[in-house]
Amino acid sequence: MPKATTAGPLSTPAVSPRLLVTALAVVALMLLITYLVAFDQGAVSRSGMFLHELMHDGRHLLGVPCH
């Protein structure tokens, strides 16, 4: 059996400025996807109301206000 670690398990990378920038970009991308599902009415997706109507039921059932 390996000896017990004193520093605790290394389960995440150390937080560096570079990691923070990457993390921020990832969160922004995820929020953009969320926006497309939950709020977009064609302004961002450039699909008119097609995506909005396609995901209509999901929006209602995910609890987002809709029309």
Next chain:
Amino acid sequence: MSLSPTSPAPTFGALLLRGLLAGLIAGLLAGVFAYAFGEPKVDAAIAIEEAAAHATAEPSHHDDALVSRDGQRGGLFLATALYGAAMGGILATAYTLLRRRLRTPSNTRAALSLAGAALLGLVLVPFVKYPPNPPAVGDPDTINQRTISYLAIVVIGLVAVWAAVVAKRTQPTEWRQAMAAVAGFLVVVVVGYTLLPNINEVPATFPPDLLWSFRLASLGTQVVLWTTLGLAFAALLAYSRRPATQPERESVTA
């Protein structure tokens, strides 16, 4: 269970991939739940909406439908899968940045408490103030106001969870920590509920039992999504550790 001291920490990319995958699984499962329990309610509400539109001879926005009802039933899965994957990505990022601040040696516990915090702040707090509405409920002219209020309550829900953690950590003993956490949470939620406007646009003629069962189905969909996301992410974290520890054990026994 615990990581061996020599194996390196996983990269952000590896954690993100697990979050996205867990989110995709959670979104699809939430879609199955919503299809089974939510779609019949959406259909019933749309029938009421169209009956009302025909009675007043107003053009319904479902008449010139870009997407058929069958298309929307399929689109439900696209919506929940995309939403789930996005939430999985955010959960993995939060895990990466906050793991060392969560005072637990257990990765499973850390992943599950983050998902639980999101369920509380992102779903349950908004649900009580602004319960979701089926089609045929809601005035299109107030959608901007309702969207802003909804986003505000989501932020307040997350701040309330954060306040609970901060308050908990100011106290020395366990029962005082629990009381401080509840108090910190409640203060933020009560202030938020009081400041934000009340919105009730349910027509008097809308069947109450349909409204109730739609809201329950919507809550169920989101509970399924976040429960599955937390469990799947925790499972993928545990699974990813196995190959890293396996070769080391062999070298020890050899």
